Amino acid sequence: MDITLAQCFIAVDHHDKALAFYRDVLGLEVRNDVAFEGMRWVTMGSPAQPGVDIVLEPPLADPNASAADREAMAGLLAKGHLRGVVFTTDDVDATFEHIRAAGAEVLQEPLDQPYGVRDCAFRDPAGNMLRFGRPRRKG
Template sequence: MDLKLRQCFLAVDDHDKALYFYRDVLGLEVRNDVSFEGMRWLTVGSPLQPDVEIVLEPPGASPDASPADRELMARLLAKGMLRGVIFTTADCDALHERVREAGAEVLQEPMNQPYGVRDCAFRDPAGNLLRFMERSDDTAGA
C-alpha cells in the first residue's frame, strides 16, 4: 500500500494563542486560517514537511457533535486529557529552552530515554501534550 500521513487534528480553545505558539514559538508555517459558521481552523506545518499538516480546530468541531459532546470535549481539553503529537528535532535541549522561555508548561525536562532518544514534553496553550525527541546513538541505554 502507498500510504502517507497528511493531516492530524488538535483541539484548541484559543486560536490566537495557538497561532502565536505554533508559528512564533515552534516556527511552523501557517498554511490556512479559516473561519466558518462561527468556528475557526488553523492549519500549520513544518517547512521541512510540506505535505504534513496539523489542523488546530475547536473542541468538538464535528458537525455531528451535540452541545453536550462539545462541552465534554472542552472540559477534557481543559484538563489536558486529549492526545497530542510528537515532533523530532536536531537539538532537544535548545528547543526545550526556547519553548520554556516562551512560557509553555513544562511536563518533562530533556532526558535520555532507554529506547534511544533524548526527549522533553510540554503542554501547548490549550493543554495538548507535545513531545519533542532527538534521535541519537548516544542516548541508547542512557
Template sequence: MEINLAQCFIAVDDHDKALGFYRDVLGLEVRNDVGFEGMRWVTLGSPTQPGVEIVLEPPLADPNATESDRQAMAELMAKGHLRGVIFRTDDVDAMFERIRAAGGDVLQEPMDQPYGVRDCAFRDPAGNMIRFNQPR
C-alpha cells in the same frame, strides 16, 4: 503502493493563543486559515516537510452538538486528554530552552529515555501534550 501521513488534528479552544505557540514559538508556517459556520481551522507545517500538516481544529466541530457534549469536550481538553503530538528535532535541549523561555508549560525536562531518544514535553495553550524528541 506508497502511504504517507498528510495531516493530523489538534483540538484548540483559542486559535490565536495556539498560533502564538505553534507559529511564533515553534516556527511552523501557516498554510491555511479557514472559517466556516462560526468555527475556525488553521493548517500549519514545518518548512522542511511540505507534505505534512497539523490542523488546529475546534474541540467539537459539530454544529449539532449539545451543550453537555461541549462541556465534556472542554473538560477533557483541560485535562490534556484529547490529543498529543511528537515532534522530532536535532537538538532537544535547545528546543526545550526556546519553549521554556517563551513561557511554555513544562511537563518534562529533557531526559534520555530507554527506548532510544532524548525527549521533553510541554502542554500547548489548549492543554494538549506536545513532546519533542531527538534520536540518541
C-alpha cells in the same frame, strides 16, 4: 502501495493563543485559516515538511454536536486528556530552552528514555501534550 501522512489534528480552545505558540514559538508556517459555521480551522506545518499539515481545530468540530458534548470535550481538553503530538528536533536541549523561555508549561525536562530517544515535553496553550525528541546516538 505507498501511504504517507497528510494531516493530523490538534484541538485548541483559543486559535489566536495557539497561533502565537505554534507559529511564533515553534516556527510553523500558517498554510490556511478557514471559518465555517462559527468554528475555525488553522492549517500549519513545518517548512521542512511541505506535505504534512497540522490542523488546529475546535475541541469538537461538529456543528451538530450537542451543547453537552461540546462541554465534555472542552473539559477533556482543559484537563490535558486529549492526545498530543510528537515532534522531532535536531537538538532536544536547545529546543527545550527555546520553548521554556517562551513561557510554555514544562512537563518533562530533556531526558534519555530507555526506549532509545532523548526527549522533553510541554503543554501548549490549550493543554495538549507536545513532545520533542530525537533518537539517541549509539556508541
